[in-house]
Amino acid sequence: MISGDLEGKQRTKVFTPLRQQSAVDQAVDSLLTAIALGEFGMGDRIPPERDLAGQLQVSRATVREAISRLNDLGLVEVRRGRGGGTYVSATWTSEVAAAAHRTFSADWPQLKLLLDLRSLIEGLVAATAAERLTAPCRRRITATLATHASATTPNQVRQSDREFHLAISEAARNPYLLELRDDLAAAVGVRFGSEPYVEDTAVTRRAKRQHAELAAAILARDAIRASEVARRHFKINVEAVEGLRARTDAETARTQRDGTFEKPK
Numbered sequence: 557m558i559s560g561d562l563e564g565k566q567r568t569k570v571f572t573p574l575r576q577q578s579a580v581d582q583a584v585d586s587l588l589t590a591i592a593l594g595e596f597g598m599g600d601r602i603p604p605e606r607d608l609a610g611q612l613q614v615s616r617a618t619v620r621e622a623i624s625r626l627n628d629l630g631l632v633e634v635r636r637g638r639g640g641g642t643y644v645s646a647t648w649t650s651e652v653a654a655a656a657h658r659t660f661s662a663d664w665p666q667l668k669l670l671l672d673l674r675s676l677i678e679g680l681v682a683a684t685a686a687e688r689l690t691a692p693c694r695r696r697i698t699a700t701l702a703t704h705a706s707a708t709t710p711n712q713v714r715q716s717d718r719e720f721h722l723a724i725s726e727a728a729r730n731p732y733l734l735e736l737r738d739d740l741a742a743a744v745g746v747r748f749g750s751e752p753y754v755e756d757t758a759v760t761r762r763a764k765r766q767h768a769e770l771a772a773a774i775l776a777r778d779a780i781r782a783s784e785v786a787r788r789h790f791k792i793n794v795e796a797v798e799g800l801r802a803r804t805d806a807e808t809a810r811t812q813r814d815g816t817f818e819k820p821k
């Protein structure tokens with residue numbers, strides 16, 4: 557049961573980072589957890605320092621230090637010249653599992669409540685979009701749905717999923733609702749605007765079917781149905797995070813027990 561979980565917690569902390577750590581440690585854990593969640597995949601370019609500083613709400617010096625630690629851990633590589641930048645060079649290491657394990661074990665009850673709240677808000681966003689739909693929003697939802705449907709690589713899936721949900725959010729025509737949605741996504745660790753399942757093709761197929769259902773409900777101006785589908789769709793994230801938690805718990809226990817770490821298949 558989730559009721560009563562907030563007892564003894566300050567309600568104002570809901571939208572702030574959940575743990576007390578040094579800024580650099582926290583930035584490192586956030587980036588590692590984002591890698592664990594599949595928000596950054598193998599070979600993906602990490603956003604520039606300035607953008608990361610904004611997303612993580614830390615200074616650029618903190619971001620630089622955090623990236624340098626990731627570099628020392630062999631998780632990212634810096635490429636110079638044309639197309640230069642910081643690229644993910646490993647996605648599942650003992651450090652990644654340990655960071656995700658720290659994030660999840662410290663904050664699990666709150667994280668579950670925030671994921672639940674996120675589903676509720678996404679339901680509200682979808683219902684409001686159905687009620688306030690304009691012709692340009694209708695076209696944009698249709699176009700972004702088609703792009704997601706034909707996306708094949710994790711990168712394309714990630715990008716087009718973001719654009720589809722952004723099109724729906726903007727159709728709700730309330731910038732504060734959009735901001736609330738973004739803050740909430742950041743608070744549950746999905747700081748970089750993508751969902752934690754894009755590497756899993758079966759889940760991606762399910763997401764594609766749900767997107768079609770969601771778009772159809774919104775375009776038919778069926779607010780109740782849109783809300784129900786959106787809530788169900790965002791439950792995918794809860795399942796993905798629960799699955800990842802089980803995996804990081806198992807890996808951390810194994811690493812502590814016999815020092816071995818299972819590499820991905």
Ligand SMILES: [Zn+2]
Binds near residue numbers: 721767789
């Ligand atoms: Zn989606």
